[in-house]
Amino acid sequence: MRGKQVKVLTSLENLNDEEESIPMADLMYNVRLLVSLCEVDILKIDQDLKIERGVIVALRKEKEELEHDAARQDKQLYSLSEIANELERVSNQCRLGLLTLESVAKSFGDLQKVFPEEYKLFRLSTIACSFALDLFRRLFLGWDPLVKPEDDHQLSVVSIWKDLLQDDEISDLLYSRLLMEVVFPVVRTSITNTWQPKHPEPLLRFLDLWEELLPQFVLQTILDHVVMPKLSDAVDSWDPRQDTIPIHVWIHPWLVLLGHKLEVLYPTIRTKLEHVLRDWHPSDASAYTVLSPWKDVFNRGTWEQMMISCIAPKLLVVMRELEINPADQKLEHFYWVQTWVGLIPVDHMLHIMDVFFDKWQMALYKWLCSNPNYQEVNDWFVGWRSLIPSELLSTERVRCQLKVGLDMMNQAVEGLAVVEPGLREHLSDINARNQSQFLAQQKAAAAAAAAQADKTAMNDMSLKEVIEVHAQHNDLLFKPKPGRMQDGHQVYGFGNISIIIDALNQKVFAQTEEGWSSVTLEKLVMLGKTTAIKRR
Incomplete structure (x- = not known):
């Protein structure tokens, strides 16, 4: 063997040919072998060194933790010793009867500030209460x-x-x-x-x-x-x-x-x-003093019921007893009624004021028929108007009543025959005439709508607003359906049904299972609440 591979030689010829191609082959092989062995030893030594270093780090960390635990335990031992000493001092003061709530609070307050963790951990507040309970009872x-x-x-x-x-x-x-x-x-x-x-x-x-x-x-x-x-x-x-x-x-x-x-x-x-x-009589002002503060305390329904049943009838009687005399006017009865304007529901107060205006208009009529001083009449009119509370003066009903008086005054000034007021019937005639005028105006508007598209749109909006009010009063959803048209009219959703508004003919059509049919507002509300047909 002269290399890393085994060779069998059958002849000694050319023995040195291989050696001439690789100079010192045996030495090179052995060197490489030694290098490899050394490399393995070095890697093992490096690995062992890393392990030892890790052990050193772990031991140092463990040492630090042990030192930290030792310091913490020393601190706890010191804290417990100080707390025990303070508790012993407080106990001695308690046995001697020298303890006060202030001193106990100061002692435990200091412990809470200096040793907050131990104070919570050992629930020293409970111990503080045990010392303080008897002192509190004595206090x-x-x-x-x-x-x-x-x-x-x-x-x-x-x-x-x-x-x-x-x-x-x-x-x-x-x-x-x-x-x-x-x-x-x-x-x-x-x-x-x-x-x-x-x-x-x-x-x-x-x-x-x-x-x-x-x-x-x-x-x-x-x-x-x-x-x-x-x-x-x-x-x-x-x-x-x-x-x-x-x-x-x-x-x-x-x-x-x-x-x-x-x-x-x-x-x-x-x-x-x-x-x-x-x-009670309305001349007794103490009732207003007693009742008025309760208006915003009682619920609205209860309050109005009490006013309607207990106060309004008495005021109505007083108003009927009121005499309208321009020559010698007594205002006590009117003031008694005026006091309650802010407490009684407006519609009931207007009913009481109707009684007043019946008498007031008749007195004005008789005065105007006696060839009076018109400046005095005007001052009398202005004076009464100033006495009417603003809550009532802002209503259409009161304004109409005053207008009746003003019309009589204008007739007298112009030398025309003054029309005798028909009290309640006259007011009904005026309302009927106004209603007729309103219907005539509606018909005229409808006729103009056939010729002018913009007026048609205005009527459509008016009818739509009426339907919208009905929807709100009955808690129904009313809104247009985008892209939906029927016979040239916009389709709206009204509750659970679809409707169209024919402003020209003042009709509303609802889509039912039978198709589109004309309906009244009452039937429309009923359908909106009960019908559940499929929407297209």
């Missing part, structure tokens, strides 16, 4: 929250403890429990024994001062289980005829705190008010 012994609550030492002490105990959820529960066990019983006793619901100011002042200190649960417990029963009893015993303090004075201040919970008292209040109003 609130004999305390009356309704007597100068703003000067109380209790307010400042509870404020300190609120800051101490409201650090986390557990502390919040401890604070609420502390106030329920200490403050609530005292407040409940004071309210039950000494507080008068008709004089709410002391309790309201206490709740206002303690609002930020009382947890929501404690506040609601006081309102629901202490205040509401007292108010309910006071409402039950309230007599509108005898009590000099109006009920809204001592009920409405609780609207902010109790809100809708007061609604359970309203039926009793309304019943008693309605009972008293049976014997």
Whole structure:
């Protein structure tokens, strides 16, 4: 063997020919072999070195963690030692009777600042409450929250403890429990024994001062289980005829705190008010003082029903008793009615004013027939108009009534015969004439629409608006269907059906299972609610 391959020689000839082609072949082979072996050794040594370095890094990290744990444990040991020493000091003060709420709060407040993690971990707030509970009971012994609550030492002490105990959820529960066990019983006793619901100011002042200190649960417990029963009893015993303090004075201040919970008292209040109003006369202004604050408190339907049944009939009688005398006018009856304009529904007030205008127009007619001083008549007219409240003066009905009087005045000034007002019938004639004029104008508009496309569009819009109003009143969807036309008319969706509007003939056609047919507005609403045909 003279190389890396085995060769069998049968002759010694040409033995050195191969050696001449590769000089020192044996040496080169051996060198390469040694290099390969060294390379393997180097790679193994490098791998071992990396492993050892990783071990060193891991050991260093473990050492750091152990040192950190040791430092943390030393810190915890120090913290626990300091906390134990402070607790021992507080316990010694407690045994000696030297402990105060301020000193306990300061001690645990310092622990909370210096050792916040340990304070939460070991729930030191619970220990603080155990030291403070008896001290709180002694502090609130004999305390009356309704007597100068703003000067109380209790307010400042509870404020300190609120800051101490409201650090986390557990502390919040401890604070609420502390106030329920200490403050609530005292407040409940004071309210039950000494507080008068008709004089709410002391309790309201206490709740206002303690609002930020009382947890929501404690506040609601006081309102629901202490205040509401007292108010309910006071409402039950309230007599509108005898009590000099109006009920809204001592009920409405609780609207902010109790809100809708007061609604359970309203039926009793309304019943008693309605009972008293049976014997009421509009000359008694106290009824307005008592009732007016309740307009925005009672729901609209209940309020209007009470006004219609209890007040409006009395005002109608007073208005019928009113005498219109330009020579010596007495306005007391009119003022009694005028007072209630903002409280009674407008339509009922207009009915009362119709009675007034019947008399007013007749008095004006008689005056104009007696050859009067027209300047005096004008001043009389302007004066009455100024007495009519703006809520009524803005209505079409009142404006028409005044126009009747103004027309009579114009007839007299122009020397024409003054037409005697026909009271209610005359007003009906005027309305009928106006209606006839309106229908005639509609027909004229329809005829013009046949000749002019723009007028047709205007009529279409008017009829469409009427249908839209019906849709809104009946909670139905009304909208055009883009790209849908029928006989040259735009197709609209009305609830569950399709309709078209023929403005020229003032008709509405609805698509039913039988096809397109003319319908009235009433039938249209019925179809819109019940029909569910397939839309094209």
